[in-house]
């Protein structure tokens with residue numbers, strides 16, 4: 001297993017013309033450190049895989065990544081007794097595309113529908129195709145998703161009172177208990193398998209994204225019912241004192257309780273893990289923190305020094321601690337590869353006046369990086385990524401190897417010792433050795449999709465190119481700029497940005513004019529990735 005080293009060297013060799021001398025030196029160094037690191041340890045077959053996936057938690061939000069005002073002892077401990085990655089990326093700065101990439105092993109821009117989905121959007125991923133859940137299931141794993149989905153459901157009109165499908169079950173998850181979209185969108189109910197959980201047939205649930213139902217209170221009509229005000233987009237139907245995007249009516253018994261959400265989802269994870277302690281399992285556990293609306297359980301109020309946004313993050317960390325406790329109690333820690341990461345970078349104000357900016361107290365959610373959610377700067381996709389597997393991943397490793405969440409599919413395939421079908425996971429590179437801290441020879445290039453399909457960043461070595469540095473009009477650029485003390489004004493439409501991350505991790509100094517050759521080489525690579533030409537050269541398969 002893991003005989004992919006030769007392939008990766010040849011990928012890097014192909015790309016050498018794109019690198020500066022310095023990048024070449026780094027490549028040679030990492031090849032050496034690879035040899036040094038290649039451990040003797042046996043990798044057990046068929047470990048359990050648990051991915052705990054945060055929503056909008058940034059590089060600077062986790063203690064071991066530098067946060068001082070948000071205590072995250074459980075994540076910190078997982079990093080200390082495992083590996084902390086510092087150059088691991090989501091594929092996109094928004095939710096749907098990042099999740100799409102994890103499940104399909106493909107960059108999201110290749111599918112034009114793979115953008116932030118509306119609450120009633122149809123299923124995005126082809127139920128007949130290959131995806132990570134199906135891969136695990138075909139290989140003898142029990143598979144479950146518990147938490148946020150946001151990858152569409154059904155085939156068009158959804159009848160929330162009927163059978164809601166296709167969805168996760170049709171993709172290969174055997175169990176599915178999901179928040180269908182985001183917690184700021186209706187319907188504010190869970191979908192358990194094919195049905196809305198706890199729905200009373202005598203009180204059917206109706207959803208409309210365009211028009212309110214007569215007589216139903218909204219944030220706009222009844223601001224006195226709200227804990228905090230919201231922008232117009234988030235001023236639809238109200239639950240738990242918070243207005244959401246869209247309108248709903250009925251389904252009272254099915255409404256989730258925001259404050260209890262983590263506790264309920266953790267309890268379900270506990271059930272799944274204990275029921276399957278004797279079979280290998282894949283648990284995808286995407287939580288809602290700290291996406292808006294931030295409504296932590298009261299026991300977390302005041303647990304951080306940065307207001308609700310921080311408290312919500314502490315609640316996420318508590319869930320991590322609970323999952324570790326459950327694995328421990330079931331005697332599964334040594335046989336479980338645990339990954340903790342996030343879907344996109346941070347944002348403070350994403351539609352609600354929840355005090356995130358006012359209470360930040362100097363906390364910088366994107367750490368030393370620039371930008372956050374919706375942008376193509378490092379802060380948008382470079383995220384905490386913690387890997388823990390006692391006995392396999394050596395404790396205390398800090399890895400700067402470049403890794404993308406899109407690589408999980410091919411890396412897991414390598415772990416399972418299977419070949420991916422030729423036409424699947426085309427952007428996924430087998431990075432198993434990097435994922436397990438056995439190699440620091442990272443992926444040759446990192447594509448970072450901003451909001452929309454044509455706003456991207458590309459990192460090669462320490463060079464970072466933003467070919468089309470604009471942000472869609474609906475995103476308030478101030479939201480990201482305000483968060484980062486080292487930020488520079490948002491670019492104009494026609495500028496190309498080139499940064500050297502080694503000297504300038506905060507992407508403050510545009511070197512595009514000084515380095516036209518690097519820009520040209522990187523543009524060429526960028527076009528090749530976009531056009532899918534030579535994809536086998538690019539992904540090593």
Ligand code: NG6
Nearest residue numbers: 056094095096116182184233350351
């Ligand atoms: C945006 C929402 C934002 C958030 C985001 C999805 C508006 C103005 N903004 O459209 O609040 O819900 O979608 O976030 O509607 S994500 O993390 O799931 O991608």
Ligand code: CA
Nearest residue numbers: 055056095343
């Ligand atoms: Ca998100």
